[in-house]
Amino acid sequence: METRLLDPTAESAPLMRPRLDPPDSLDGKTVALFDIGKARGSVFLDRLEERLSQQGLKVRRYAKPTNTKVSPVETLQAIATECDLVVEALSD
Amino acid sequence: MQLPENGLVAVVKRDCPTCEMLEPVYRQLRDGPGLTVFSQDDPTFPEAIGGAHDDRDLERSYRLDVETVPTLIRLEGGREAGRAIGWHRGDWEAVTGIEGLGADLPEWRPGCGSKSVEPGMAEILKVRFGDARFGARPIELGDYDDPIEATYERGWSDGLPVVPPTEVRVLRMLRGTTRAPDEIIGSIPPNLAPCTVEKAAINAVMAGCKPEYFPVVLAAIEAALIPEFTMHGLLCTTYFAGPVVVVNGPIAKAIGMNWGGNALGQGNRANATIGRALQLVIRNVGGGIPGGIDRATLGQPGKYTFCFAEDETDPTWEPWPVTRGFAAGTSTVSLFAGDGVMSNFDQISRTPDSLVRSLAMSLWSIGHPKKVQGHDALLVLSPEHYRIFRDAGWDRARILAEFEDVLRKPGSELVRGAGGVMEGVVPEQAEGMLSKFRPGGLHIVRAGGQAGLMSAIIGGWASGARGSVPVTKEVKT
Numbered sequence: 001m002e003t004r005l006l007d008p009t010a011e012s013a014p015l016m017r018p019r020l021d022p023p024d025s026l027d028g029k030t031v032a033l034f035d036i037g038k039a040r041g042s043v044f045l046d047r048l049e050e051r052l053s054q055q056g057l058k059v060r061r062y063a064k065p066t067n068t069k070v071s072p073v074e075t076l077q078a079i080a081t082e083c084d085l086v087v088e089a090l091s092d
Numbered sequence: 093m094q095l096p097e098n099g100l101v102a103v104v105k106r107d108c109p110t111c112e113m114l115e116p117v118y119r120q121l122r123d124g125p126g127l128t129v130f131s132q133d134d135p136t137f138p139e140a141i142g143g144a145h146d147d148r149d150l151e152r153s154y155r156l157d158v159e160t161v162p163t164l165i166r167l168e169g170g171r172e173a174g175r176a177i178g179w180h181r182g183d184w185e186a187v188t189g190i191e192g193l194g195a196d197l198p199e200w201r202p203g204c205g206s207k208s209v210e211p212g213m214a215e216i217l218k219v220r221f222g223d224a225r226f227g228a229r230p231i232e233l234g235d236y237d238d239p240i241e242a243t244y245e246r247g248w249s250d251g252l253p254v255v256p257p258t259e260v261r262v263l264r265m266l267r268g269t270t271r272a273p274d275e276i277i278g279s280i281p282p283n284l285a286p287c288t289v290e291k292a293a294i295n296a297v298m299a300g301c302k303p304e305y306f307p308v309v310l311a312a313i314e315a316a317l318i319p320e321f322t323m324h325g326l327l328c329t330t331y332f333a334g335p336v337v338v339v340n341g342p343i344a345k346a347i348g349m350n351w352g353g354n355a356l357g358q359g360n361r362a363n364a365t366i367g368r369a370l371q372l373v374i375r376n377v378g379g380g381i382p383g384g385i386d387r388a389t390l391g392q393p394g395k396y397t398f399c400f401a402e403d404e405t406d407p408t409w410e411p412w413p414v415t416r417g418f419a420a421g422t423s424t425v426s427l428f429a430g431d432g433v434m435s436n437f438d439q440i441s442r443t444p445d446s447l448v449r450s451l452a453m454s455l456w457s458i459g460h461p462k463k464v465q466g467h468d469a470l471l472v473l474s475p476e477h478y479r480i481f482r483d484a485g486w487d488r489a490r491i492l493a494e495f496e497d498v499l500r501k502p503g504s505e506l507v508r509g510a511g512g513v514m515e516g517v518v519p520e521q522a523e524g525m526l527s528k529f530r531p532g533g534l535h536i537v538r539a540g541g542q543a544g545l546m547s548a549i550i551g552g553w554a555s556g557a558r559g560s561v562p563v564t565k566e567v568k569t
Contacts, residue, residue, distance in 0.1 A: 005239060006257045007229040008248050008294040008376040010285030015231065 023085065030058040032083035037067035041089030048087060093130075093145040093152070100188060101128045101165045103158045104144065106137040108204035110179050111162045115140035117184070117194040124190060132161065132207045153208035154217040160203040164188070178203030215263040224263055227274055227290050243298065248376055250368065250396055254298035265293040268303030269310060270569045277310065278317040280378035281324035282385045287313065287377045292369075295376055299369035299397075304347050305362050307567050309369045311425040312337050312399075315565035316370060321427055322560040326553055327380035332392045332431035333553035336470065337367045337399035338537055340413045341423030343567050344401035351401040353541030356433055356472065356548060367399030392432040402537045409478065410488045412537045416564050423567040428470045428535065429553040429560035434458075438477070439545045444484040447477060448491065451547060452498045456528055458551040462506045462516035464526045468533040468552035468562070474540035477547045488536060499528040530556050 023029065031052055033045040049059045062079055064071045079086055095101060100121055104111040119140045121127040130152045131137050131144035138144065147153055156165060159177075166174040166187050176183035179201040184193050208217060218224045233242050239256035243249055255261065266273055266289070273290035280287045289310065296309045316323045316335055326333060339349055350360035358364065374380040382388065388395070404411050413424040436454040441447040451471065459467035473481075481491050507522040508514055517526065533555055540548075553560055 003233045003235065003237075004259060005231045005233065005242065006226055006259060006262050006290075006294050007231055008257055008291065008298060008372070009246075010280075010283060010291075010377050010379065011229050012283065012285065012379075015229070 026052075026055070026057055026085070029084040030060060030082065032079045032086040033059060033061050034079065034086050034088045035061070035063040036071075036088060036090060037064045038089065038091050041091075044089045045087070093128075095152075095170075096126075096128055096167060097170045098168055099126050099128060099166075101130070101156070101167060102162055103130045103132065103147065103153050103156060103165075103206070104138065104162045105132040105204070105207060106134040108161050110201045110203050111138070113197060113201060114138075114162060114179060114194065116196070120193060121188060121190070125188065149220070150208045150213070150217055151221055153206055154221055158206045159209050161206050162203055163206070212260075212264070215260045215267070218263060219259045224259055226259065226262065227288060228262075228294060230259075247381070248298065248372075250371060250375060252396065254372070255300050257294045257297045261297045262290070262293050265297050265301065265303050265306055266290065268293075268306030271310070277313050280313075280317070280373060281380065282327060283379040285377050285379065287373060291377050292373055295372040296365075296369040298376075299372050300361065300365040301369050302347070302361070302365075305366050305369075307569055308339060308343060308347065308362075308366050308423075308425055311565045311567040312366060312370045312427065313373055315425050315427045315563045316374070318563040318565070320561045321429065321563045323374070326429045326560055327374055327378070328385050328387055329553060330387050330389045331553050332388065332390060333429045333551075334392070334395040334398060334431075335367075335370055336394065336428040336430035336550055337370060338412060338426040338428065338470075339366070339399065339401045339424070339567075340404065340411050340418075340426065341421060341567070343423035344404075349401035351403040351539045355400045355403075355539040355541075356398075363399050363401070364397050367394075367397030370399075371395065371397060394430070394432060398430070400539055403475070403539050406475075406478070406482070406538070408482050408487065409538050412535065413564050415488065416562075418564060418566065424564050425567055426562055426564040428468070428550065428562045429555075430470055430550040431553070432550070433472075434549045434551065435546060436549060437546045441545075442480060444481045444486050444491075444494070447480050448494045449498050451477075451549075452495060452528075454549050455495075455499060455534070456501075458528070458549065460515055462508075462510070462513060464506065464517060464521075464528050465530045465533070465556075466554060468529060468535060468555040470550040470552065470562075471534065471536045472540065472548040472550065473536055473538050474544055474547050475538070475542050476545045478538055491536065492534065495534055496527065499534070500525045501528075502526075535562060 033049055035041045035045055052059050062075055115138045118138050122141045129144035130147035132147050135146040136143045164176040164187055165172055174187040176187045181199055240253050243254050271289045275289045276286045296306055347362045349362045380386050402411055414420050418424050436451050438450040441450050455469055458469045503522040503524055503526050506517045508516040
């Protein structure tokens with residue numbers, strides 16, 4: 001396996017891609033709450049759903065079948081197409 | 093294993109009959125002045141002296157610049173003082189200063205090729221031992237990263253897989269030109285980023301080019317940077333067009349380009365990858381990315397790659413670059429800002445007058461059937477269509493002159509609203525006759541398979557001083 005490539009670009013962008021900026025406002029946004037399957041993640045997300053819903057935001061819940069494996073592609077595609085933001089409950 | 097400051101060094105391999113034959117000589121030298129042996133393929137060889145130092149990574153062979161095994165070198169004060177290649181008793185005796193070496197052996201035997209000079213090995217060893225220097229930023233991948241996926245993740249691909257630009261591949265690509273890797277070819281739009289020969293090589297690797305295509309890629313980049321071609325506007329436009337690359341001269345045959353059957357289609361590596369390399373340079377170095385500054389409404393598949401050679405096999409046909417001031421037999425790259433291919437499928441015309449009128453009917457629709465002089469066209473004349481002109485004694489100049497006559501219409505037919513279509517020429521142009529193309533706006537090349545009464549028309553982008561004009565650049569080394 002080749003492990004070193006040469007950059008074909010003008011190198012005007014950093015190697016590490018910057019994170020997307022958070023939105024200025026949550027108005028009208030649909031928020032995904034993503035449970036990766038770790039213990040008590042659902043408790044955190046339940047509370048978050050309650051708070052966000054009180055603000056009038058649309059919330060959709062998603063969950064990985066197990067925390068031990070990467071998410072099914074279908075789940076990631078569903079989040080990307082149905083929501084504007086995602087909050088992931090990462091750990092117990 | 094360090095080399096001795098003073099002494100004899102031999103580089104051998106088991107897979108060499110001459111190296112094997114010399115086992116008694118190795119023993120003779122080891123027992124005499126001493127001998128340090130490196131084996132390229134098997135450190136247990138030569139058994140006669142209990143094996144050799146392991147040079148399977150070929151570092152010693154590389155650093156000693158060994159091209160043939162066996163090679164015998166005498167070192168004095170750390171410097172080479174003598175070298176014998178293959179087996180020639182007199183040479184070995186001269187290098188060692190010992191008479192009667194291998195007395196029972198033949199006087200002379202050729203050696204074998206060193207593993208360090210096997211095809212492709214030069215670049216591998218140069219990279220392996222740190223002698224390759226690059227200006228480009230290295231990207232380290234993890235052991236489990238897929239290099240092709242890594243190129244996608246970094247946005248380097250046009251959508252199809254690219255060949256991962258490893259240092260070895262880039263080094264090999266650079267061997268395709270005599271130009272220095274750090275030479276700047278020019279500033280690539282839209283970001284006007286300087287493009288070195290090395291950056292071009294990296295993108296040519298990714299496009300799938302062979303090193304012998306690289307001079308054509310370099311010429312294509314240089315051509316794209318000629319201001320009259322207006323590459324910046326071409327890559328930004330909402331229109332369909334992209335650079336169409338036409339290659340002429342001996343280089344086209346030398347690198348196996350296709351000007352025959354399916355010349356505008358898939359299947360030929362040089363055609364496919366040279367056009368793609370130019371587009372990848374624009375994307376990666378220039379930053380011309382669809383959805384970013386490339387605002388094409390629809391685009392067209394030729395924006396992946398669009399490159400072919402002109403058929404110069406018929407001596408009655410004057411190749412396109414010759415009409416543009418280049419001597420016949422010169423290798424050139426010409427660029428045309430073109431969109432997709434439109435067909436003219438005329439199976440019936442057997443006279444040049446009929447065919448020129450027939451082709452003109454298709455040419456009228458370039459851009460829009462009711463608009464004039466806004467777009468050039470590149471007519472790709474097939475052998476069977478050209479034969480009709482040739483047999484009537486029409487050369488390129490005559491064909492173009494006849495087109496000029498037939499590509500005229502009354503402005504009243506083209507004016508806005510005429511025929512119930514709002515699009516058209518402005519009312520001020522309604523009087524008199526209008527030519528479809530600006531003077532010199534119709535270009536003709538010859539390509540295609542021997543069978544088929546059909547030709548291709550490649551419509552142009554905004555033409556002339558307000559847009560792009562075709563450009564040609566000589567292919568150098």
